Amino acid sequence: MRGFLLRRLGSALFVLFSLTLLTFVIARLAPGDPIMQMMGNRRDPVRYAALQHQYGLDQPVPVQYLQYVGGLLHGDLGMSFQYPGRPVTTILAAGLPVSLKLGLGALLLSTLVGVPLGVIAALRRNGPADRIITTLMLGLFSIPSFVLIGLLVWLDLALYRAGWPALPVAGLQQPTSWVLPIFVLAASSMGYIARITRSSMIEVLGQDYIRTARSKGLSAVVILGRHGLRNALLPLLTVLGPSVAFLVTGAFVVEKLFNLPGIGNTTIQSIGQRDYPVIQATTILLGVAVLIMNLITDLLYSVFDPRIARQG
Amino acid sequence: MAARSKVQPTTTGATTAAANAPTLWTRLARNHWAVVSLAFLIAVVVAAGVGPALYQALAPADLQPLRAPDYQDYTISGPSESWPSATHWLGGDDLGRDTLARLLTGLRVSLAVALLVETINIGLGATLGLLAGTLGGWVDGVVSRLADMLFAFPGLLLAILISAIFGTAAQDVAGDMGRLLLVSTALALVSWPLMARFVRGQTLSLRQRDFVLAAEAIGARQSHIMLRHILPNVVGLIITAATLDMASVVLNEAVLSLLGLGIQPPGSSLGLMINQAQPHLEQNWFQLAVPGLTLTLLVLAFSFLGDGIRDALDPTTL
Numbered sequence: 001m002r003g004f005l006l007r008r009l010g011s012a013l014f015v016l017f018s019l020t021l022l023t024f025v026i027a028r029l030a031p032g033d034p035i036m037q038m039m040g041n042r043r044d045p046v047r048y049a050a051l052q053h054q055y056g057l058d059q060p061v062p063v064q065y066l067q068y069v070g071g072l073l074h075g076d077l078g079m080s081f082q083y084p085g086r087p088v089t090t091i092l093a094a095g096l097p098v099s100l101k102l103g104l105g106a107l108l109l110s111t112l113v114g115v116p117l118g119v120i121a122a123l124r125r126n127g128p129a130d131r132i133i134t135t136l137m138l139g140l141f142s143i144p145s146f147v148l149i150g151l152l153v154w155l156d157l158a159l160y161r162a163g164w165p166a167l168p169v170a171g172l173q174q175p176t177s178w179v180l181p182i183f184v185l186a187a188s189s190m191g192y193i194a195r196i197t198r199s200s201m202i203e204v205l206g207q208d209y210i211r212t213a214r215s216k217g218l219s220a221v222v223i224l225g226r227h228g229l230r231n232a233l234l235p236l237l238t239v240l241g242p243s244v245a246f247l248v249t250g251a252f253v254v255e256k257l258f259n260l261p262g263i264g265n266t267t268i269q270s271i272g273q274r275d276y277p278v279i280q281a282t283t284i285l286l287g288v289a290v291l292i293m294n295l296i297t298d299l300l301y302s303v304f305d306p307r308i309a310r311q312g
Numbered sequence: 313m314a315a316r317s318k319v320q321p322t323t324t325g326a327t328t329a330a331a332n333a334p335t336l337w338t339r340l341a342r343n344h345w346a347v348v349s350l351a352f353l354i355a356v357v358v359a360a361g362v363g364p365a366l367y368q369a370l371a372p373a374d375l376q377p378l379r380a381p382d383y384q385d386y387t388i389s390g391p392s393e394s395w396p397s398a399t400h401w402l403g404g405d406d407l408g409r410d411t412l413a414r415l416l417t418g419l420r421v422s423l424a425v426a427l428l429v430e431t432i433n434i435g436l437g438a439t440l441g442l443l444a445g446t447l448g449g450w451v452d453g454v455v456s457r458l459a460d461m462l463f464a465f466p467g468l469l470l471a472i473l474i475s476a477i478f479g480t481a482a483q484d485v486a487g488d489m490g491r492l493l494l495v496s497t498a499l500a501l502v503s504w505p506l507m508a509r510f511v512r513g514q515t516l517s518l519r520q521r522d523f524v525l526a527a528e529a530i531g532a533r534q535s536h537i538m539l540r541h542i543l544p545n546v547v548g549l550i551i552t553a554a555t556l557d558m559a560s561v562v563l564n565e566a567v568l569s570l571l572g573l574g575i576q577p578p579g580s581s582l583g584l585m586i587n588q589a590q591p592h593l594e595q596n597w598f599q600l601a602v603p604g605l606t607l608t609l610l611v612l613a614f615s616f617l618g619d620g621i622r623d624a625l626d627p628t629t630l
Binding site: 011014015016018019021022023026027029030031032142143144146147149150151153154157244245246248249252253256257267268271272274276279280283286287290291 | 460461462463464465466467468469470472473474476477478479480481563566567570571572573583586589590593594597600601604605607608611612615
């Protein structure tokens with residue numbers, strides 16, 4: 001068990017190292033001199049040197065990388081080019097709560113809806129309920145998020161025009177503003193999770209121990225909960241990591257189209273302003289979030305299925 | 313395993329792929345969804361290929377010429393946000409540009425990016441996977457670590473980072489073509505590690521098969537084993553993986569365009585069309601439905617075709 005944990009931690013550290021190194025190298029290769037851009041038309045060598053020193057750009061590149069990583073360890077993500085002297089952390093901090101709520105909400109919704117639907121589909125295999133759920137989930141999984149947004153906003157408008165209560169489609173003025181963004185972000189993972197749950201549940205229900213449990217006369221609830229679901233949910237843990245990666249990319253689209261002030265939208269604005277440190281920081285922030293999620297998944301997996309840790 | 317090795321001739325594994333070819337098509341033809349998808353994709357390729365020229369020849373005189381080669385179209389005429397009509401079959405967008413013209417040039421972008429990405433994907437990913445699996449040792453170590461490094465970036469993050477940082481420079485150097493190449497390279501960087509991993513895995517398992525061991529026993533060179541025995545047996549996997557990957561590439565290109573990282577206005581791409589139509593949804597939902605539906609159908613067609621090819625190649629699934 002300890003060897004397994006150490007190996008996982010080691011690979012996580014390697015991923016973390018790759019993430020920071022590649023991000024740093026790509027940002028360093030960016031064309032143009034950021035200090036020159038910052039100074040505009042005022043060509044003042046003294047001020048140039050001062051700014052260069054302030055951003056640490058007068059150091060050799062390897063030293064810059066070490067300083068950058070050192071800063072990361074202290075929660076310092078560097079300084080913005082667009083707003084000189086302003087730390088990237090303050091720029092991103094404003095959007096973090098919005099993005100976190102959006103992401104966690106979507107993760108919860110996709111699991112809480114996806115798993116039960118997958119179980120129902122497996123129990124009513126090939127019946128009408130299964131057909132409806134499978135088709136619906138395949139649709140949610142395949143439809144691109146921006147097409148789904150268009151469809152939902154259009155339906156919402158139709159409701160509004162007909163005088164029915166409608167949901168807000170932009171901004172976050174009301175609590176109900178969260179409904180559409182969270183649903184759209186969750187849609188794809190929801191379809192994915194429901195499909196995995198269904199196939200894994202069908203496999204588990206065909207196992208000998210389920211037949212044994214039935215023949216012992218155990219109630220359907222006990223069979224399903226203790227013997228079925230507990231085993232069927234294991235494969236689901238492995239897709240949790242990829243699901244979060246899905247959510248990260250999806251959040252960019254959802255935040256942009258619903259005009260939400262999250263870190264995705266902040267980053268898109270920084271792209272327009274060529275504020276590379278912000279883009280760099282977002283990449284590392286989201287990469288680390290997915291990394292932590294994957295580590296938790298690995299840990300949970302080894303707790304639920306001790307065979308994994310023993311095999312490595 | 314032993315039963316399978318009987319069908320393999322002792323030295324030439326290459327002949328088996330050729331012998332399977334006719335049955336492959338009949339097996340694929342049995343899958344209706346794959347056939348429909350293939351027909352749809354061929355139609356899209358033809359439309360994107362000859363569509364802009366045809367449009368230019370047949371378009372009403374009041375439309376300005378469609379500038380297809382540099383992916384731009386200034387067919388501004390008529391009212392904005394118009395519905396389909398006899399002159400504008402798919403209506404017009406918020407600037408009064410003909411939607412059919414923009415769709416045709418936009419499809420070119422989607423297909424060109426998909427083709428470029430898969431070329432890099434196969435040229436780099438499949439080759440490295442094949443080399444890593446066959447040679448093992450330090451080659452395998454380097455390729456696997458490199459792939460692991462790129463896996464550190466979840467989803468599209470790496471592609472977003474690269475297109476954001478080099479986008480303007482690429483545009484300055486080579487215009488829309490530069491953007492196109494940059495977006496393709498960025499998307500290929502995201503997808504080649506997976507291709508390499510697939511091919512490496514398949515190669516490793518093929519190395520244990522009797523016909524490869526036999527070839528090794530009679531003293532065949534590594535390059536001979538790799539090209540004549542292993543490659544013919546991973547081609548199917550490569551084609552399947554590339555077709556399935558095209559579905560996500562088409563989608564991801566649209567996402568990059570939507571975020572303002574792909575083809576720049578006034579150029580046209582499906583993602584850009586969706587981005588421009590979104591705010592005008594209230595006046596004219598049709599202008600959003602055209603690129604949205606086209607994109608969804610493209611993604612579905614590549615997925616169904618990929619699944620069909622996979623099933624046709626793998627006799628155990630039928």
